Amino acid sequence: MLRILLSPSTGLTYNASLIFSADGSDLRVEVKKADVLVQAYDAGSAPSHITAVPLLPSGNADGTINVPSAYSFLVLQSLQREGSIQVQNHLYLPEDPTVFPAVTFKLTRETLYGTVALPDYDFEARYAVLTSDQVEQLYWDRVDAGEWKPGQYYVTGILLFDDLPLYHPDDYQYLYTVTEVKDHLKGYETWAGEGALDAADSALTGGGTPGDVSVERLIPAMGTPSSVQATFVNKQPEPTERETYDSLTAVKEWADNGDPYGLRPTANGFLKILQKQVTDDSGIVV
DSSP, rough: EEEOOOOOTOOOOOEEEEEOOOTTTEEEEEEEEEEEEEEEEEETTTOOTOOOOOOOOTTOTOOOOOOOHHHHHHHOOGOEEEEEEEEEEEOOOSSOOOOOOOOEEEEEEEEEEEEEEEEEEEEEEEEEEHHHHHHHHHHHHHHHTOOTTTOOEEEEEEEEEEEEEEOOOOOOOEEEEEEEEEETTTTTTTEEEESOOOTTTOOEEEEEEEOOOEEEEEOOESSSOSOOOOEEEOOOOOOOOOOOSOOOOOOOOOOSSTTTTTOOOOOOHHHHHHHOBBBBBSSSSS
């Protein structure tokens, strides 16, 4: 058994076994971590994200051995790495909010085969939620900091999807999509864009577009990302001013078979009935 050490930046140790063909002319290297087979390669045929690691000198106390110098020993690096995707949400609220909506984001995955990305149906979608309580706390934080001002009536929340594999076991790269789920965010329009964007950034797209809004083809950052990879903005459209009228003319048609019993009110009597129908601001009869 060979012990092969990755670069100092990783600090991980893998075990590699030599496998010869019956006539001894072919050599493969099986790389294992924690006694679980990770991947096996013919020597010298590594993908670009596999790092060739030289053998340790023979005769060491750790039991390493010599093999022909023509062979390279390959250790998986990127295939064993995971990363994270950080999402930023700018949520506009009324000047004096009484309700604090929650915002939900869904993470899905594709596998990149060459230049074609296909949905990964084996990946179970993940969800991250900016809860109502968190939104309210963010609001009060801005109020207390004196930042709740005209034109800046929004809060900003950060959500994290972590432990995301970068590669398929067969070396294909994974791409991730973040989608805002609007099932419980009625009345809001959504803009979105890749990267850390301001709430009014011109790179944001979406708005009144029907359906959910997504940021696609994201690659997780190694470890905990230091910057935002996707930004979403939620804002309610400005209310439109209702038209008002000074008078209304209408024609009443009676469906009473010609009023054979004389129950139909006179024109003035019917007008008095209409005048008693008082409505509130929303048009509801009270």
